[in-house]
Amino acid sequence: xxxxxxxxxxxxxxxxxxxxxxxxxxxxxxxxxxxxxxxxxxxxxxxxxxxxxxxxxxxxxxxxxxxxxxxxxxxxxxxxxxxxxxxxxxxxxxxxxxxxxxxxxxxxxxxxxxxxxxxxxxxxxxxxxxxxxxxxxxxxxxxxxxxxxxxxxxxxxxxxxxxxxxxxxxxxxxxxxxxxxxxxxxxxxxxxxxxxxxxxxxxxxxxxxxxxxxxxxxxxxxxxxxxxxxxxxxxxxxxxxxxxxxxxxxxxxxxxxxxxxxxxxxxxxxxxxxxxxxxxxxxxxxxxxxxxxxxxxxxxxxx
Amino acid sequence: xxxxxxxxxxxxxxxxxxxxxxxxxxxxxxxxxxxxxxxxxxxxxxxxxxxxxxxxxxxxxxxxxxxxxxxxxxxxxxxxxxxxxxxxxxxxxxxxxxxxxxxxxxxxxxxxxxxxxxxxxxxxxxxxxxxxxxxxxxxxxxxxxxxxxxxxxxxxxxxxxxxxxxxxxxxxxxxxxxxxxxxxxxxxxxxxxxxxxxxxxxxxxxxxxxxxxxxxxxxxxxxxxxxxxxxxxxxxxxxxxxxxxxxxxxx
Numbered sequence: 087x088x089x090x091x092x093x094x095x096x097x098x099x100x101x102x103x104x105x106x107x108x109x110x111x112x113x114x115x116x117x118x119x120x121x122x123x124x125x126x127x128x129x130x131x132x133x134x135x136x137x138x139x140x141x142x143x144x145x146x147x148x149x150x151x152x153x154x155x156x157x158x159x160x161x162x163x164x165x166x167x168x169x170x171x172x173x174x175x176x177x178x179x180x181x182x183x184x185x186x187x188x189x190x191x192x193x194x195x196x197x198x199x200x201x202x203x204x205x206x207x208x209x210x211x212x213x214x215x216x217x218x219x220x221x222x223x224x225x226x227x228x229x230x231x232x233x234x235x236x237x238x239x240x241x242x243x244x245x246x247x248x249x250x251x252x253x254x255x256x257x258x259x260x261x262x263x264x265x266x267x268x269x270x271x272x273x274x275x276x277x278x279x280x281x282x283x284x285x286x287x288x289x290x291x292x293x294x295x296x297x298x299x300x301x302x303x304x305x306x307x308x309x310x311x312x313x314x315x316x317x318x319x320x321x322x323x324x325x326x327x328x329x330x331x332x333x334x335x336x337x338x339x340x341x342x343x344x345x346x347x348x349x350x351x352x353x354x355x356x357x358x359x360x361x362x363x364x365x366x367x368x369x370x371x372x373x374x375x376x377x378x379x380x381x382x383x384x385x386x387x388x389x
Numbered sequence: 390x391x392x393x394x395x396x397x398x399x400x401x402x403x404x405x406x407x408x409x410x411x412x413x414x415x416x417x418x419x420x421x422x423x424x425x426x427x428x429x430x431x432x433x434x435x436x437x438x439x440x441x442x443x444x445x446x447x448x449x450x451x452x453x454x455x456x457x458x459x460x461x462x463x464x465x466x467x468x469x470x471x472x473x474x475x476x477x478x479x480x481x482x483x484x485x486x487x488x489x490x491x492x493x494x495x496x497x498x499x500x501x502x503x504x505x506x507x508x509x510x511x512x513x514x515x516x517x518x519x520x521x522x523x524x525x526x527x528x529x530x531x532x533x534x535x536x537x538x539x540x541x542x543x544x545x546x547x548x549x550x551x552x553x554x555x556x557x558x559x560x561x562x563x564x565x566x567x568x569x570x571x572x573x574x575x576x577x578x579x580x581x582x583x584x585x586x587x588x589x590x591x592x593x594x595x596x597x598x599x600x601x602x603x604x605x606x607x608x609x610x611x612x613x614x615x616x617x618x619x620x621x622x623x624x625x626x627x628x629x630x631x632x633x634x635x636x637x638x639x640x
Binding site: 372 | 481631
C-alpha cells in the first residue's frame with residue numbers, strides 16, 4: 087500500500103497488477119461501470135431516430151455514432167474488468183438498479199433535432215468531463231478515455247453541423263432545433279453531478295486523482311464553452327440569468343433544479359423504466375443465443 | 390445503352406442493400422451481446438454505404454438530377470425493386486442471422502461477378518463490397534454453425550427460420566427485363582449465373598449446422614418487380630416520415 091500511495095503522490099498511473107486499497111477499487115468500479123452503462127443505455131435515445139433519419143448521409147453518421155457507443159461500452163467494461171469484476175456482474179447490477187447510468191439518458195428524444203442536441207450538448211458535456219479523466223490515476227481507465235475522447239469529439243462536431251443545417255433551413259427546422267435546446271439544456275448541466283457542497287464522494291476521488299476537477303468547475307467550463315457556440319448557431323439558451331461576467335472571467339448562469347435531478351436519479355425520470363425494460367428484454371431475449379454459443383464452444387472450442 | 394431499365398437495375402442493387410441495412414438497424418439495442426451490437430451496426434453501415442453510391446450512380450445514369458435521397462425517401466414501396474427476402478420483418482436472432490446468411494452467400498457471388506461490370510462505379514462498389522461481404526458472410530455463417538450446433542433450442546429456432554425464409558430465395562435468381570438490359574449494356578450480370586455458387590455455399594454451411602433445406606411447393610416472387618409484402622410500405626413509412634414531413638428541406 088505504501089507503493090500505491092507513492093504512485094498517487096508522484097502522479098503516476100496505477101496498473102491492474104498493483105495492490106489497490108479496496109475503497110479505491112470499489113470507487114473505480116462504480117465510476118467506470120456507470121460510464122460503461124451510460125454508453126450502453128445511451129444507444130437507446132439516439133437509436134430511437136436511426137430508423138427515421140431524414141437523409142442517407144445523416145443515417146450513416148448516426149449509425150456510426152451508435153456503433154461507436156457500443157464500442158465505448160465494450161472497452162469501458164473491459165477497463166472495469168481489470169479491477170476483478172466481470173461484465174455479466176456489472177450488467178446484472180445495471181438491470182437490478184444497483185449501478186447507475188447518467189441521468190441524461192432518461193430524457194426522451196422527441197424530434198430529429200434531439201439527435202443534434204444530444205451530440206452537441208451531451209457529448210460536449212461528456213468531453214468536458216472526460217478530458218481530465220485521460221489523466222486519471224488508474225491506467226486502463228485513463229487510456230480508454232483517450233480513445234473515447236477522440237471519438238466523442240467527432241460526435242460533438244457532427245452534432246453542431248446537424249444543428250447548423252437545421253438553423254439554415256425552414257422555419258419548422260429552426261423551431262425544432264430551438265425546442266431541442268430548450269429541453270436538453272438543463273438536464274445537460276445536471277450531467278456534471280450535484281454541486282460541490284453536496285457531492286460526498288468527490289473529495290476522496292480528488293485525493294486519489296481519479297477526479298481532477300470538481301463538479302462545479304466542470305459545469306462552469308461547459309457553460310463557458312457552450313454559450314458562445316449557441317450564439318454562432320443562432321440558438322437561445324433557455325436561461326434568463328445567463329450572461330458574461332467580466333470580473334469572474336466566466337458566464338454566470340441560473341440555478342439548476344436539483345430536485346428534478348434527485349427525482350431522475352432515484353428512478354422517476356421520464357424514461358428510466360422504459361430504458362431498463364428495453365435493456366433487460368434484450369438481455370433476456372438473448373439468453374438462448376448466449377447459451378447456444380457456450381454450448382458450441384464446449385463442443386468445438388472457442389470460435 | 391442506358392435505358393430506364395438499366396437505371397432501375399442499378400437502383401435495385403441499392404434498394405436491396407438499403408432495405409436490409411434498415412432491418413439490421415432495427416435490431417440495434419436489442420442484440421444478444423454488445424459485440425453483436427457492434428457487428429450488426431457495422432454490417433448495416435457497409436450496406437448503407439453500398440446503397441448510397443449506387444443510388445447516386447443510378448441518378449447519374451438517368452441524368453434527371455435525382456439524388457440518393459430522392460431514391461430512398463421519395464419513392465413508394467411499389468417503386469422499390471428489393472427482393473422479398475430482405476424486407477422480411479425481424480424475428481428472433483436466428484431469423485435475423487438466417488436471413489443475413491442466405492443474403493450474404495448470394496451477395497458474395499453477385500459482387501464477385503459485378504467486379505467485371507463495364508460501369509466503373511458499379512465495378513468499384515463491387516470490388517469494395519466483395520471484401521465487406523466476405524466479412525458479413527463469415528459472421529453470418531459462424532452464427533449459423535453456432536446456433537445450428539449449439540443447443541436443442543437454438544437448433545430448432547434456426548431450422549424454423551430456414552423453413553420460413555427458404556421460399557423467398559427463388560426470386561434472387563429470376564431473370565427480369567432489367568437484368569437482360571443491364572447485361573446487354575455490360576453493366577449487370579445474369580442472376581441465374583449465381584445460383585450454383587450460392588447453392589454450394591449455402592448447402593455446405595447448412596449441412597455443417599445440421600439443418601435441412603425444406604421442400605417448398607412454391608417460390609415467392611414479386612419484390613424485384615415492385616410487388617412487395619405488407620412489410621415494406623410500413624418500413625418505408627417510418628423511414629421516410631421526417632423527410633416527407635418537411636418537403637424541400639435540406640438536412
